[in-house]
Amino acid sequence: MAAIVRPVPPDYPPEHHFLRDLALAVLEMGTESGRAGLPVVPEICGPGGGVSAGALATLVDVVGGGLAARAAQPDWIATADLTLHVVDAPGDGSVVASAQVLRAGRSTVVIGVDLDHFPAAAGTLDEGAFDASTAAADLDATRIAVATMTFAVLPRREGNPDITKFESSTGAGSGRILAGGGFGRPFVDELGITVVDAAAGELEVPIEDYVHNSFAAMQGGIVALVACTAADVALTEACGIPVETRDLQLTYLAQARVGPVRTGAAVLAANRECGSARVTLVDAGNGGRVTATAGVVATR
Amino acid sequence: MTNIGDWLQLDLWEQPDGAAESPVILGSAPIGRHITTESGLLRGGAVAALVDCVGGLGAGLAALPGWVVSTNLTQRVGRLDAVGPLSLRSEVLRAGRNAVVSAVEVRDEGRHLALVADGILTSAILEFAGGAPTHDRPFRMVDSRVGADPGPQDLGIFPVDATTVGLELVPDLRNPWGILHGGASALLADLAAEHAVTSASGRPSATADLVVHYMAPGRVGPLIVGRAERIGSRPDGEVVRVRILDTGADDRLMCLAIATVRPQG
Numbered sequence: 001m002a003a004i005v006r007p008v009p010p011d012y013p014p015e016h017h018f019l020r021d022l023a024l025a026v027l028e029m030g031t032e033s034g035r036a037g038l039p040v041v042p043e044i045c046g047p048g049g050g051v052s053a054g055a056l057a058t059l060v061d062v063v064g065g066g067l068a069a070r071a072a073q074p075d076w077i078a079t080a081d082l083t084l085h086v087v088d089a090p091g092d093g094s095v096v097a098s099a100q101v102l103r104a105g106r107s108t109v110v111i112g113v114d115l116d117h118f119p120a121a122a123g124t125l126d127e128g129a130f131d132a133s134t135a136a137a138d139l140d141a142t143r144i145a146v147a148t149m150t151f152a153v154l155p156r157r158e159g160n161p162d163i164t165k166f167e168s169s170t171g172a173g174s175g176r177i178l179a180g181g182g183f184g185r186p187f188v189d190e191l192g193i194t195v196v197d198a199a200a201g202e203l204e205v206p207i208e209d210y211v212h213n214s215f216a217a218m219q220g221g222i223v224a225l226v227a228c229t230a231a232d233v234a235l236t237e238a239c240g241i242p243v244e245t246r247d248l249q250l251t252y253l254a255q256a257r258v259g260p261v262r263t264g265a266a267v268l269a270a271n272r273e274c275g276s277a278r279v280t281l282v283d284a285g286n287g288g289r290v291t292a293t294a295g296v297v298a299t300r
Numbered sequence: 301m302t303n304i305g306d307w308l309q310l311d312l313w314e315q316p317d318g319a320a321e322s323p324v325i326l327g328s329a330p331i332g333r334h335i336t337t338e339s340g341l342l343r344g345g346a347v348a349a350l351v352d353c354v355g356g357l358g359a360g361l362a363a364l365p366g367w368v369v370s371t372n373l374t375q376r377v378g379r380l381d382a383v384g385p386l387s388l389r390s391e392v393l394r395a396g397r398n399a400v401v402s403a404v405e406v407r408d409e410g411r412h413l414a415l416v417a418d419g420i421l422t423s424a425i426l427e428f429a430g431g432a433p434t435h436d437r438p439f440r441m442v443d444s445r446v447g448a449d450p451g452p453q454d455l456g457i458f459p460v461d462a463t464t465v466g467l468e469l470v471p472d473l474r475n476p477w478g479i480l481h482g483g484a485s486a487l488l489a490d491l492a493a494e495h496a497v498t499s500a501s502g503r504p505s506a507t508a509d510l511v512v513h514y515m516a517p518g519r520v521g522p523l524i525v526g527r528a529e530r531i532g533s534r535p536d537g538e539v540v541r542v543r544i545l546d547t548g549a550d551d552r553l554m555c556l557a558i559a560t561v562r563p564q565g
Contacts, residue, residue, distance in 0.1 A: 083511045085539045085558050087532025103515040110513050146531055249374035251420050253394045269378035274536040276376050295376045299535040
């Protein structure tokens with residue numbers, strides 16, 4: 001939970017940005033609940049062909065952050081933690097995250113998120129197929145994950161973002177609000193992630209405009225994605241079979257502003273079915289400051 | 301039994317190391333039937349209760365002259381078949397103006413200090429009207445519970461229906477501020493999740509990984525319940541979400557927990 005010090009750039013997110021390439025759509029956003037969606041494309045899927053936990057965590061971060069910011073108004077927020085528990089990873093269609101405020105107190109906001117998969121036949125996010133009146137059961141939606149987020153409430157300061165810019169033009173309608181070009185290659189490559197030592201979960205990730213949040217630090221969902229990727233490579237080595245993140249317990253300690261971000265993973269347990277690791281992220285360019293710690297469970 | 305620490309038979313002491321910037325808390329607890337399943341496996345919720353006690357003490361000492369309440373706890377368990385006693389170590393990762401983040405490792409002395417579990421506890425700093433608890437430093441509370449009767453198995457938690465378990469909010473389970481101890485909530489979440497999976501499958505099971513968000517104090521009661529919702533299955537177990545409610549306060553949501561329950565046999 002780092003203090004917010006920089007003014008928000010007027011053009012955030014820039015033309016070439018990870019959140020635009022994900023084609024995230026805010027479907028609905030109020031002060032007590034909100035929904036956002038993500039089209040599942042091959043570039044955001046893992047080796048097993050299903051949507052990666054990192055992409056889902058980014059979706060959770062966007063919808064949870066947007067909702068918490070509204071719930072905390074006129075104050076502002078800083079993300080404290082994010083947990084994600086995936087039970088299925090579909091390879092097509094869309095994922096819709098429905099967020100609800102569980103607690104809005106003076107010092108913290110807690111958000112619960114349900115993630116449902118809508119098959120391709122149910123329509124696409126572009127077509128506004130999932131408006132607030134759409135019954136998930138009618139569209140053969142299935143629950144694929146649940147998540148939580150906690151935010152610290154901070155006094156509003158000059159430079160804190162105007163959250164209305166992240167809404168659709170009507171404030172409640174559907175549609176792609178962060179139009180981008182989409183991924184030209186797997187998103188791990190798009191992010192410039194380099195594997196230094198797979199067994200040790202050592203990755204290196206540059207901090208560039210493409211991954212910035214509105215304060216020019218690494219965006220919180222991308223922090224989650226990097227933690228998942230580090231755990232996946234370490235636990236795939238430890239388990240001896242390809243495994244992918246299913247549980248993420250991420251605690252944010254400080255913003256990563258300088259870069260590169262470096263990761264390390266300590267394996268807690270590993271067998272031929274699943275493994276568990278603790279991943280630490282540091283900002284190498286900022287004296288190796290620890291920016292986040294994550295407990296991760298990955299399964300085949 | 302006089303409190304949750306007695307029930308856990310937990311010894312606690314502060315590492316007397318002046319080099320440490322923040323308090324490092326060490327702990328030791330035996331493994332007995334009070335914190336294990338019928339088949340002798342360690343309960344994830346009991347591990348969470350230990351993490352809450354050890355991490356919470358370190359966070360509180362780091363927050364002086366304020367004190368802390370737990371806001372959320374995450375833990376993963378590597379193995380449930382620990383021999384014991386359990387050895388615990390808590391260190392502060394971050395101590396800010398409003399919150400303290402602590403990391404806790406749980407190791408098995410009976411298996412050459414193999415890592416059993418690790419957890420992260422986040423605590424909010426509060427200014428209490430009566431002031432923070434006073435402790436001699438370095439803190440030390442040991443050998444006070446050896447041989448003591450830990451009290452009821454599973455804190456007396458009982459099944460209500462196929463997906464719900466209950467707990468009576470007796471004085472022993474309240475913390476110094478009169479609310480249900482966070483460790484008891486974690487154990488209630490564990491047993492609710494396990495009960496729901498076992499009821500559905502007909503097979504014994506054990507909770508391993510656990511996330512607990514503490515949202516409101518449980519102070520009314522007398523019945524506190526944990527209601528479980530099965531989310532789905534994976535190779536490492538079944539994911540279950542549990543809502544802990546204070547029935548005496550119009551079913552106020554006290555905690556939201558998410559557990560991974562491993563079927564046995």
